[in-house]
Amino acid sequence: MIRFEEVSKSYSRGSSGVSDISFEIGRGEFVFLIGTSGSGKTTLMKLMNREIKPDTGSIWVAGKNLVTMPSWKVPYFRRNIGVIFQDFRLLPNKSVFQNVAFALEVIGKPRKYIHQQVPQILKLVGLDGKSERYPDQLSGGEQQRVAIARAFVNRPLILLADEPTGNLDPDTSWGVMNLLERINRTGTAVVMATHDAGIVDSMRRRVIEIDRGMLHRDQTRGVYGIGV
Amino acid sequence: MSVGYFVKETSINLWRNRLMSLAAIFTVAISLSLVGSALLIKQGVATATSEWQGNVQLLVFLQPNISKPELKAVEAELHSLSTVKGYSYVPRAQAYSDFRRLLANQPDLVNAVPESAVPTFFRVSLVNPAEAPAVGAIFKGQPGVDTVNDNFSAIHTILTISNVSQTVILGIALVLLVSAAILILNVIRVAIFSRRREVSVMRLVGATNVFIQVPFMLEGLIQGLLGSLIAAGVVVAVKELISYSIQHFSIHLLDGFVLTSHDLFFTLVVIVLIGMLVGTVGSTVAVRRFLSA
DSSP states (O other), rough: EEEEEEEOOSSSSSSSSSSEEEEEEOOOOOEEEEEEETHHHHHHHHHHHTOOSSSEEEEETTTTTTTTTGGGGGHOOOOHHHHEETOOOOOOOHHHHEEEEEEEHHHTTTHHHHEEEEHHHHHHHOOOOTTTOOOOOOHHHHHHHHHHHHHTTTTTTTEESSTTTTTHHHHEEEEEEEEHHHHTTTTTTTEEEEEOHHHHHHHOOOOEEEEEEEEEETTTOSSTTTTT | OHHHHHHHHHHHHHHHHHHHHHHHHHHHHHEEEHHHHHHHHHHHHHHHHHHHHHHHHHEEOOOOTOHHHHHHHHHHHHHHHEEEEEEEEEEEOOOOOHOOOHTOOOOHHHHSSGGGSSSSEEEESSSSSHHHHHHHHTTTTTEEEEEEEEEEHHHHHHHHHHHHHHHHHHHHHHHHHHHHHHHHHHHHHHHHHHHHHHHHHHHHHHHOHHHHHHHHHHHHHHHHHHHHHHHHHHHHHHHHHHHHHHHHTTTTTGOOOOHHHHHHHHHHHHHHHHHHHHHHHHHHHHHHHHHOO
């Protein structure tokens, strides 16, 4: 599903680069991407979503070669990838329903399809009954659920989650993790960058650790700390 | 792709930035009003010029004591010149009545001049009005000829003034048009900035560039179009004002200054096209620069 081969990306300043990264993530896998701030996790996420291109190496995602992909094809590629962030990135002037519907609207889905899909997905993330609320009327956990609904409404093959629980308290974080796990069970691969040791340790999923831009550890059923 | 979506997004953009949009629209309107008026005047002047130039005449005044052979010689000369289109001899009786008619509001002068003191003359029209001074020089000093008058220099002055003022008006209009395009560019930039969240989400979920860009381009196009429509109204008003003034104040020099509805229509079409062009150029540049992937 996702294959990195000797991927390197360096920045002259600002973001932290990565070097010589190789790994493969299969269909329907659940993977934690861990590492300290500035280790290059976000760079990897951006590479997977073709927000940036690597300097060297090759990247295959959902059967597409991201290095040779022409830029006009990128939007169509992204329709196979859902993305969520620490800061939710909801549109404050749109209701819950409209936020989710927007994702379908802008890829040209018909109205009828939208009105059928959105309530269904809101029910899945546990927000039925709140579709007319606005983001500032929701708790952090609820906002992240809206973001997940928006990312998942297209039934993507891969869900990229960049520290999705970073702004949430532990209880709420567990709610979000349960949701991600349910999404994963539908066959969607989930790649989650996180700092949350508690979550990583108790879920016992595959762990890829990045340290100063290098692949430090790739462990199935891993934990956050080393040597357990 | 749904037309409804683009209409909705474009109107939201226009409404959110309504003050800036208005500024852009009015700059387009003002500059295109100038362009339109200048174009209209140019067309009027073109019609009037041919009228005026058809009126360029040489008046070859003869001495009162001119002899028959001298008169014949002048006439033969006029007849032989290829630059002369036509000529007519104005005898004393008619010259005197013209004189009385033209100076009717100065009875003292008219009464003081006896008919015998009024010179006879040839009224000469030319193939090419610009040759008036050259042709005049041939007759000047010929025996029996008193003086030669032409009205070429007066008309030449009028044309020069109108040419210079049209160039100035068009120059100002051009500068304003460029500022209108820059204003539209800036309005679109603000629109893009104020919608950067939407735009980033659109990129995230895989909206195509066309889909992202079209509302902003439409916004610029509509601003240019609205501005040009206002300008079209102004130009129609200017046309009516000119026609009314010429008729009402019977400015005879401007009799030839006729603006046909064809001229007007042409001008309006040009204005609207320029307006749409300015809007499109402004928004395209903004989209290219501030919405690049």
